[in-house]
Amino acid sequence: xxxxxxxxxxxxxxxxxxxxxxxxxxxxxxxxxxxxxxxxxxxxxxxxxxxxxxxxxxxxxxxxxxxxxxxxxxxxxxxxxxxxxxxxxxxxxxxxxxxxxxxxxxxxxxxxxxxxxxxxxxxxxxxxxxxxxxxxxxxxxxxxxxxxxxxxxxxxxxxxxxxxxxxxxxxxxxxxxxxxxxxxxxxxxxxxxxxxxxxxxxxxxxxxxxxxxxxxxxxxxxxxxxxxxxxxxxxxxxxxxxxxxxxxxxxxxxxxxxxxxxxxxxxxxxxxxxxxxxxxxxxxxxxxxxxxxxxxxxxxxxxxxxxxxxxxxxxxxxxxxxxxxxxxxxxxxxxxxxxxxxxxxxxxxxxxxxxxxxxxxxxxxxxxxxxxxxxxxxxxxxxxxxxxxxxxxxxxxxxxxxxxxxxxxxxxxxxxxxxxxxxxxxxxxxxxxxxxxxxxxxxxxxxxxxxxxxxxxxxxxxxxxxxxxxxxxxxxxxxxxxxxxxxxxxxxxxxxxxxxxxxxxxxxxxxxxxxxxxxxxxxxxxxxxxxxxxxxxxxxxxxxxxxxxxxxxxxxxxxxxxxxxxxxxxxxxxxxxxxxxx
Ligand code: FDA
Numbered sequence: 001x002x003x004x005x006x007x008x009x010x011x012x013x014x015x016x017x018x019x020x021x022x023x024x025x026x027x028x029x030x031x032x033x034x035x036x037x038x039x040x041x042x043x044x045x046x047x048x049x050x051x052x053x054x055x056x057x058x059x060x061x062x063x064x065x066x067x068x069x070x071x072x073x074x075x076x077x078x079x080x081x082x083x084x085x086x087x088x089x090x091x092x093x094x095x096x097x098x099x100x101x102x103x104x105x106x107x108x109x110x111x112x113x114x115x116x117x118x119x120x121x122x123x124x125x126x127x128x129x130x131x132x133x134x135x136x137x138x139x140x141x142x143x144x145x146x147x148x149x150x151x152x153x154x155x156x157x158x159x160x161x162x163x164x165x166x167x168x169x170x171x172x173x174x175x176x177x178x179x180x181x182x183x184x185x186x187x188x189x190x191x192x193x194x195x196x197x198x199x200x201x202x203x204x205x206x207x208x209x210x211x212x213x214x215x216x217x218x219x220x221x222x223x224x225x226x227x228x229x230x231x232x233x234x235x236x237x238x239x240x241x242x243x244x245x246x247x248x249x250x251x252x253x254x255x256x257x258x259x260x261x262x263x264x265x266x267x268x269x270x271x272x273x274x275x276x277x278x279x280x281x282x283x284x285x286x287x288x289x290x291x292x293x294x295x296x297x298x299x300x301x302x303x304x305x306x307x308x309x310x311x312x313x314x315x316x317x318x319x320x321x322x323x324x325x326x327x328x329x330x331x332x333x334x335x336x337x338x339x340x341x342x343x344x345x346x347x348x349x350x351x352x353x354x355x356x357x358x359x360x361x362x363x364x365x366x367x368x369x370x371x372x373x374x375x376x377x378x379x380x381x382x383x384x385x386x387x388x389x390x391x392x393x394x395x396x397x398x399x400x401x402x403x404x405x406x407x408x409x410x411x412x413x414x415x416x417x418x419x420x421x422x423x424x425x426x427x428x429x430x431x432x433x434x435x436x437x438x439x440x441x442x443x444x445x446x447x448x449x450x451x452x453x454x455x456x457x458x459x460x461x462x463x464x465x466x467x468x469x470x471x472x473x474x475x476x477x478x479x480x481x482x483x484x485x486x487x488x489x490x491x492x493x494x495x496x497x498x499x500x501x502x503x504x505x506x507x508x509x510x511x512x513x514x515x516x517x518x519x520x521x522x523x524x525x526x527x528x529x530x531x532x533x534x535x536x537x538x539x540x541x542x543x544x545x546x547x548x549x550x551x552x553x554x555x556x557x558x559x560x561x562x563x564x565x566x567x568x569x570x571x572x573x574x575x576x577x578x579x580x581x582x
Pocket of ligand 1: 016049143
């Protein structure tokens with residue numbers, strides 16, 4: 001029997017693998033996806049879908065599906081801290097950019113809105129469109145091992161239905177097999193950090209809780225119940241899955257002991273305790289256990305094997321970054337693989353995947369873990385750390401309502417502690433502010449622009465090479481289009497102004513020389529793309545005669561301050577460096 005061959009084998013169909021498949025299919029790259037189970041995720045783990053991810057999916061033409069199925073931003077943000085859903089409300093934080101003062105930041109930064117889309121709904125959108133566009137997807141197919149040589153990788157897989165084991169030969173492999181990645185282990189990727197620092201259980205259930213939440217719609221309700229657990233603080237999370245009748249509770253357990261056997265009775269009791277009303281009918285759908293990790297790979301590539309997603313960054317759900325970052329990893333990798341496979345780029349372009357994404361992985365792992373630590377000041381403000389006795393903790397928490405100097409201090413401390421949670425729930429800079437430095441970015445000799453506001457909380461738009469293309473609305477045929485709508489689509493884009501008209505011919509020449517596609521856009525009065533509000537003129541950071549060269553992943557690859565003597569030569573030289581064609 002002849003060996004099955006393909007250009008790229010994707011292992012896993014979670015957010016990293018399914019999106020890799022969608023990107024490769026859209027770029028016309030021959031590939032196969034294998035995935036262990038019979039279908040996509042069976043529990044709604046990831047849900048916060050940030051603007052960067054939605055605008056990537058916009059590039060792929062599936063934004064409408066995501067927004068149609070997701071819960072909109074308006075219903076995401078009245079995040080509550082309480083003693084139960086029927087109990088005392090301790091405080092609220094406006095989250096996910098819903099504070100009126102933050103809405104402008106989010107609206108100005110991206111053509112796309114964030115939303116809440118459970119993983120159970122996102123994955124079928126990704127894999128469905130991928131299959132429609134040419135992915136060959138093999139469910140019930142398990143990765144067993146691999147061997148690589150100079151020309152390719154031979155992967156051994158098992159059909160879990162028949163038990164049949166067979167090889168697949170690929171030029172490249174993407175290991176997107178999640179937080180316990182066998183692929184990362186087999187190719188020996190180096191990791192820093194620790195796994196399983198704390199234990200959590202997920203309880204998915206149906207219950208109509210509209211009455212308890214409709215006046216404060218949010219995707220997260222944090223419940224503090226000292227004494228309801230063994231040894232810890234007693235904090236649980238009631239998370240909306242579908243408004244307002246499908247929910248997921250995250251509850252802790254002691255990971256140093258044996259894993260708890262969570263039956264329906266135990267799960268129902270936890271649910272009723274956190275709701276604070278045991279008369280509400282509850283149907284338990286599923287329970288599962290998972291570990292909180294603080295681990296990241298310092299290298300994402302071993303030869304022809306690339307890992308993406310949780311395979312290389314493992315962290316708690318805080319900040320909602322896991323699935324988002326996994327999709328963004330694959331978006332970064334896919335166009336590079338496509339161009340190398342089509343002979344449009346040299347192999348060194350693939351080195352930039354590591355260089356660009358590993359620092360992001362480290363950043364989000366540390367950020368998510370810090371966000372867990374930043375619950376500490378809330379516990380301190382509520383007096384939880386003053387005693388081990390649950391009754392005293394509850395009394396300390398209640399004491400904040402008294403008319404005493406100590407209680408007034410407690411209230412100030414609580415306010416500050418809740419404000420600190422902006423770094424978890426409104427970390428717009430972390431979500432959008434990634435600036436790459438690698439061989440696939442050609443510097444223009446200017447220093448990196450300083451962040452004028454907190455870099456984690458606020459996104460700072462810049463066209464500095466390596467940064468994400470700033471968004472603004474342009475006019476075309478009487479309609480509004482984003483600068484991001486000009487970018488992407490698997491090809492380069494060059495943005496210039498009327499005085500930079502000569503870049504069009506320069507780009508045509510460079511594209512011909514390198515056999516690549518460059519879409520050119522002269523933005524200005526009387527042109528196809530009009531700078532409706534002069535926002536592009538304010539954002540572009542180059543002269544009207546300069547240009548901004550945008551990579552297929554909407555990051556700036558190079559820019560020129562003004563029209564040089566030889567624009568075609570300068571552009572071709574920059575592209576040749578970026579694409580390892582020098
Ligand atoms: P993922 O684990 O999703 O997928 C791995 C894939 O590999 C699966 O398809 C599996 O079948 C396959 N596989 C594994 N072993 C295999 C083998 N040997 N052979 C073949 N296939 C194999 N993130 C976020 O962005 N926003 C959020 O709001 C949240 N919220 C959240 C809440 C909770 C409670 C949890 C536990 C997690 C989150 N996350 C999150 C994190 C998010 O779920 C996680 O980061 C992504 O699922 C990671 O996607 P991957 O595709 O990398 O792995």
